[in-house]
Amino acid sequence: MFNFISPEDWEFAVKVIQKEFLGAIWDTLYITILSTLFAILIGLPLGIILVTGDKKGIRPVPSFILVIVNGIINILRSVPFLILMILVIPVTRAIVGTSIGTKATVVPLVFAAFPFAARLVESSLREVNPNIIEMAQSMGASPLQIVLKVLIPESVPSLISNATIAFTTVLGYSAMSGILGGGGLGKIAINYGYYRYQTLIMIFAVILLIIVVQVFQTIGTKLAIKSDKRIKN
């Protein structure tokens, strides 16, 4: 398979790997973790509103609020990430001061990921047995107490596995943001592999991305199982 790769290519690839990959892995993790955290920070309250504010929820809100929240989420989730990156450039400039570079990629990533996170939170919270919510109400729990002491704690295993899904999705998006000068493994794969025909470097970057996904998915799954007290052991 590597017959068409010349010894010079090998040498060059090794050099790039030694020089740039450690930083690229760091950038990728930095962007992905930071974006996922912000996405969850915004997505969690939105997901909670969607569940509790429902007409049959524990604290119904005026329906126009749900329409707005649902609308924002659906619109942002419909826009392809490549387009979204360009659309939010003014916002990125306003927040970070520039629209290119590693830090600047976090903004479009958060915009792409928080609606996704909100939906994941919504589905996690909806899994909570409604009879348990009724129990809490029968014991005199306020809506806030139900959210903090029942809905969230009872869905922790599901929230952890969904956070893992969000993380791996953001990781995929972050690789795409290499196009706009965001750092990380995605940038290396595009710059060397696509623009300079260094297939070897591209393959290496992709393998690293696969490893990162594997590691985080494994950790996430383990944590979710470990946190779930419904599993007898």
Next chain:
Amino acid sequence: MITIKDLSKTFETKAGQVEALKNINLTIEDGDIYGIIGMSGAGKSTLVRTINMLERPTSGQVVINDTDIGSLSDKELRSYRRKVTMIFQGFNLLMQRNCLKNVCFPLELAGVPKDEARQKALKLLELVELKDKAKAYPAQLSGGQQQRVAIARALATDPDILLCDEATSALDPKTTNSILDLIRDINKKLGITVIVITHQMSVVENICNKVAILENGSIVEEGTVEEVFANPKSDAGRRLVYPDFNEETIGENVLDSNTHILRVVFNESDTATEPIIAKLAKETGIEANIIYASTKSINNKAHGSMLLTFKTADELNEAIKFLSPVSGITIQEVTKNV
């Protein structure tokens, strides 16, 4: 004292209005173990949920010790609910908390300091004989044990009233009895009024002192368990007291229009030693045909019930004359529908 006045509940569904409860009137005295029994869909669960306003009645009132529960503000209602707690068919324990923390849950809601809550929860777990399971999670417990934890949790806020919504329906007969014993103990020791929702007559016979029979959203019969058992007035009552008595099991020809039926209920266990039907035959020459008989234990007293048929009205009247003076039995002539 709980007074339910002219209470109705109508649900709006896509198929139209459904009247779940129609003009319910009930009085439950302090210290009662009050059974509300009915088939599924009769409205029992809705009725019990109006007592803590998990279901708001469409009209009517629930008054507890002069307080109209429906008029309480959200905040007042929440603190009221600490005094009227509930256990459920599905136990409804928090699956991600251990037993001790499950019992602490209502205390946390009430803002009781952690240490104090822990001490109280441990005491309650001791009361339900599960102190050794304090650190176990609900998934590691059997159904009966889970219900015990749920009972401990329901007692944490020192309630005046305990609502049991089909609390034993998911349990096997042996476990059911142990849970019912526990509820009876709680009623006696702590003086908590208990309202029991069930579809099983055996549960009512076992622990209740009073019973109301609910059918299609209306109360068709109510009274002490002994009264209702000895003389069920409604069709629904008769179906519950004599679940296996119908034309199919008896045979249609036995109950033709010429049959005269007498119900004999043995209220005291002493009468069981008297062979009164044999005496009736010997002393009056009337041969009564026993077409149905059963014995039940109500509040730990044996109650027997028997249906006798006679060929003529004269025989029936003579049998009534013979049996009336016998102590410890109640007799009543009944129509074809029992």
